Amino acid sequence: MDTLDDTERTLASLTPGEQGVVQGLSCEGLTRRRFLDLGLVPGTLVEVALRSPLGDPTAYLIRGSTIALRKDEANKISIRKAV
Amino acid sequence: MGACGGCGSKCGKQRGVIRLGVDASRLDYLVALAGNPNTGKSTIFNALTGLKQHTGNWPGKTVTRAEGMFEHQRKRFKLIDLPGTYSLLSTTVDEEIARDFLLFGQPDVTIVVLDATCLERNLNLALQVVEITDRVVVCLNLMDEAQRKGICINDRRLSVDLGVPVVPCAARHKVGLDELVRTTHEIASGALTAHPRHVAANHGTMEAVDELVPMIQSMMPGMPSVRWVAMRLLEGDKRIRQALQTGELLQLAAALASRKVQQPQTLAQAKLVPA
Ligand SMILES: Nc1nc2c(ncn2[C@@H]2O[C@H](COP(=O)(O)OP(=O)(O)OP(=O)(O)O)[C@@H](O)[C@H]2O)c(=O)[nH]1
Ligand SMILES: [Mg+2]
Numbered sequence: 001m002d003t004l005d006d007t008e009r010t011l012a013s014l015t016p017g018e019q020g021v022v023q024g025l026s027c028e029g030l031t032r033r034r035f036l037d038l039g040l041v042p043g044t045l046v047e048v049a050l051r052s053p054l055g056d057p058t059a060y061l062i063r064g065s066t067i068a069l070r071k072d073e074a075n076k077i078s079i080r081k082a083v
Numbered sequence: 084m085g086a087c088g089g090c091g092s093k094c095g096k097q098r099g100v101i102r103l104g105v106d107a108s109r110l111d112y113l114v115a116l117a118g119n120p121n122t123g124k125s126t127i128f129n130a131l132t133g134l135k136q137h138t139g140n141w142p143g144k145t146v147t148r149a150e151g152m153f154e155h156q157r158k159r160f161k162l163i164d165l166p167g168t169y170s171l172l173s174t175t176v177d178e179e180i181a182r183d184f185l186l187f188g189q190p191d192v193t194i195v196v197l198d199a200t201c202l203e204r205n206l207n208l209a210l211q212v213v214e215i216t217d218r219v220v221v222c223l224n225l226m227d228e229a230q231r232k233g234i235c236i237n238d239r240r241l242s243v244d245l246g247v248p249v250v251p252c253a254a255r256h257k258v259g260l261d262e263l264v265r266t267t268h269e270i271a272s273g274a275l276t277a278h279p280r281h282v283a284a285n286h287g288t289m290e291a292v293d294e295l296v297p298m299i300q301s302m303m304p305g306m307p308s309v310r311w312v313a314m315r316l317l318e319g320d321k322r323i324r325q326a327l328q329t330g331e332l333l334q335l336a337a338a339l340a341s342r343k344v345q346q347p348q349t350l351a352q353a354k355l356v357p358a
Contacts, residue, residue: 030173030320037170039204064201065119065142 005081011046011060012074019047020079027076039063040077097260102133103152103159111158112271117185117212118196119205120167123224125149126254127196128164131264136164143167146177148184155264160271163190169204171211172315186215186308187332188339191271194263196222199229199236199251209245213279215311219247220266220277227253247277291317303333307340 004021014020022044025035039062040046049059049066057068069077116124120142128136132151137144149164168178171185185193195212197205213219223238242249248266252259269275284292295313299306306312312332315323326332 034170034173037173037207039207063204064198065121065204 003083005083008078008080010075011069011077011079012058012071014046014048014079014081016048016050019045019082021045021082023078023080025077031073031076035073035077038067039065045082046077046079097130097257097264099155099261100131100264101154102131103154104133105151107150107152107161109159110152110161112160112191112268113163113188114160114192114194114267114271115163115165115185115188115190116194116196117165117181117208118167118222118224119169119198119208122167122196122198122205123252123254124167124196125164127194127222127224127252127260127263128162130254130257130260132162143177146180148180153264155268158268158271160264160267163188169208171208171215171311183335184339185212186311187336189307189336190216190218192218192220192267194220194222194267196224199223199225200232200234202236210282213245213247214281215308217247217277217279218270219279220263220270221245221247221249222254222259222263223249223251224254226251226259227256244280246279248275288314288317299327303327303330305336306333307336 008023011020011022022040022042024042025032025040027035044063047061049061051058056071058071058074059066059068060074116128118124121140125136125138125145128134128149128151129138131153133153134149134151136149143166145164145166147166151162151164153160153162163184165181165184166177168174168181170178171182174182184190193212193216195209197209209219209221221242223236223241226236229236236251238249238251248270250259250263250266252263254260266275270277292310292313295316296309299309299312312323312327316327323332326335
């Protein structure tokens, strides 16, 4: 991963195989804490591992673990796409 | 019974350990196995107790608490295999079982099992566990995998930085388990004391915690992990606040402290258990 796309988008917009770097989290309280505990701090590289047949949830590769997030969750994580 | 006399053909390579399965007739120490999902907790549990908890290469296999026994140097240890968890603060339902036991089950020792191939992720939980107890042993598991991937870990330095003993292991190959049991025994008996380094909180927060702790203690005498509870209250954790007010938290602690209670105990389920 060398460069990042200019536009900020959410993690939910990535498709399997694509990578993004976390810019920020648009949530508070326990949800935010949970994301941080999963390793989703700004600067973290996330790759889309696979999407379930119905498109939700999606499995992401985050700091060496595969973690499933629902679409509404992934929408709270802003990223810049790695190009 | 000799060091390895009790287990017949089932005996693995751990020389100082007698596997006792579910025979909990006498108990000296209670030991919990905590860690992220898929770090080898059940593999360690099976190797030490001779039981057969479900293991496999995907996360989330262990969903309730399992108990088993082993003997070491004439002391009997009850080992609790817990579901994997990424956090003690923001838990899912499976994770609550692990969190509740670690906080309110008052284990004599907590073994935090880390995946040596992704330490960065795993250390988050280790730091959260040392916030609630000093009686911690870190098991640096999957060392064989780490080696295969060319990852080299200075375990002594890690031990100094964390302030708790660190034992490198490859549980699947029964490597390091003797040392793990020995160290666990030392922490349990007090022969070895850990001095965990804590993440620094700011002065104001610490003062607020110090103020809250005696209030909670007088409200709920005998309640474990009071500092942790105080921190959650300061953070505005509604679930904990409610559990404290309704007495649910104290009930859970009492149920877990009896050490005889069977199967899953979470904040949500504690109410259903007769006192
Ligand atoms: N190479 C290697 N594999 C191991 C080691 N320890 C455990 N494993 C394997 O890792 C996988 C996960 O082990 P488990 O014992 O099921 O892990 P767990 O922590 O109980 O997992 P959950 O209950 O899902 O949280 C299994 O396939 C084990 O065989 C080890 O030291 N080296
Ligand atoms: Mg398990």
